[in-house]
Amino acid sequence: MEKLIKAVISSSSSSLVNIIAPFEIRYLEQCLNCIESDANSSPRGDSVFFTSPDEVLKEIGEKNIRLDIEKLKSNSERLLSLLNKIKEGIEESFTSINENEGLTKTKADESFWEELRDFARENSVVIGFTRVPRNLIFKGKKILYPNAIVLAMEMEKSEINKAPEQDAGVESIRVYAELGEAANKIAKFLRNHGFKAQVSHPLGGLVLYPLLAAKAGLGYPGRHGLLITPKFGPRQRLAAVFTDIRNMPYTDSQEHKWISDFCSNCGLCVKECPSGAILETPIVNQNGTQTTIDQKKCFPYFATNFGCSVCIKVCPFNIMEHSKIKETYQHKKDEILKRSG
Numbered sequence: 001m002e003k004l005i006k007a008v009i010s011s012s013s014s015s016l017v018n019i020i021a022p023f024e025i026r027y028l029e030q031c032l033n034c035i036e037s038d039a040n041s042s043p044r045g046d047s048v049f050f051t052s053p054d055e056v057l058k059e060i061g062e063k064n065i066r067l068d069i070e071k072l073k074s075n076s077e078r079l080l081s082l083l084n085k086i087k088e089g090i091e092e093s094f095t096s097i098n099e100n101e102g103l104t105k106t107k108a109d110e111s112f113w114e115e116l117r118d119f120a121r122e123n124s125v126v127i128g129f130t131r132v133p134r135n136l137i138f139k140g141k142k143i144l145y146p147n148a149i150v151l152a153m154e155m156e157k158s159e160i161n162k163a164p165e166q167d168a169g170v171e172s173i174r175v176y177a178e179l180g181e182a183a184n185k186i187a188k189f190l191r192n193h194g195f196k197a198q199v200s201h202p203l204g205g206l207v208l209y210p211l212l213a214a215k216a217g218l219g220y221p222g223r224h225g226l227l228i229t230p231k232f233g234p235r236q237r238l239a240a241v242f243t244d245i246r247n248m249p250y251t252d253s254q255e256h257k258w259i260s261d262f263c264s265n266c267g268l269c270v271k272e273c274p275s276g277a278i279l280e281t282p283i284v285n286q287n288g289t290q291t292t293i294d295q296k297k298c299f300p301y302f303a304t305n306f307g308c309s310v311c312i313k314v315c316p317f318n319i320m321e322h323s324k325i326k327e328t329y330q331h332k333k334d335e336i337l338k339r340s341g
């Protein structure tokens with residue numbers, strides 16, 4: 001059994017490395033005048049399983065492994081086609097940078113932003129606009145342009161609610177593939193209007209998405225480290241398109257910060273995570289960001305089970321209306337204030 005698990009972990013990690021690394025290494029080498037991560041940047045979360053599958057394997061032991069080989073076989077055709085779409089999307093995100101050559105426009109008309117929102121909606125994507133702080137670029141990575149269109153695409157509730165069955169994992173892979181495709185279409189949309197664009201693919205991207213999306217006012221990260229939004233709760237994948245359009249209508253907001261307070265009194269995901277990967281007390285990093293997940297525990301479970309998503313399924317924001325949770329939270333807060341004051 002251990003051999004099999006090891007093989008699954010190694011092949012998941014190495015297929016990711018094989019897809020991303022050749023394009024990314026070439027891009028980073030050639031990106032001489034790019035915007036770089038800074039001393040406060042965090043490494044990309046997947047670096048732990050890219051570099052030490054053995055150590056990751058040791059963390060989990062065999063007790064939590066529940067790889068369903070028969071199910072994996074029955075899903076294999078669909079999975080292969082999705083993985084192929086992800087591969088093509090990642091490749092296009094790097095190769096299409098060449099199409100920026102000769103594009104010089106840096107100011108958009110008022111009407112452009114509405115057209116862009118409509119186009120994103122047609123592709124099942126919700127967007128926000130923000131400037132990228134250097135500390136949200138992953139350590140050692142670079143981006144070409146300072147402004148970001150942050151993209152969110154929903155994962156189907158009916159599939160996520162099957163977690164930890166493989167169907168939930170397949171759904172998250174589906175959205176990685178489709179969001180990658182949509183991000184490339186949005187970059188093309190920008191280029192067709194005369195603007196430069198660079199795609200950061202949802203899988204193995206260049207920036208810390210949940211915090212960038214929170215900065216863009218789309219939502220706020222929960223204790224499971226995933227973004228929680230009014231529209232999709234914790235059920236979305238994220239990506240970005242960078243551009244140098246100067247008059248971007250930033251959507252920055254702190255409106256959803258209350259979610260962090262709600263989370264400190266909830267903790268359901270911490271309790272229900274099958275691998276004990278969600279930290280009871282998040283680690284506050286030097287740059288002020290928080291580490292909430294132990295990737296060495298989450299990834300083996302995720303890989304050997306071909307998906308997990310239990311933390312998404314049990315989150316109250318997946319189960320109840322966002323507005324109802326906010327109303328109840330606000331009511332309780334008002335009551336406490338009244339009593340203490």
Ligand code: SF4
Nearest residue numbers: 273298308309310311
């Ligand atoms: S995906 Fe699963 S293993 Fe990973 S943090 Fe969420 S519940 Fe835990």
Ligand code: SF4
Nearest residue numbers: 222263266267269315
């Ligand atoms: S399950 Fe509870 S603690 Fe975890 S992210 Fe959701 S609301 Fe926050």
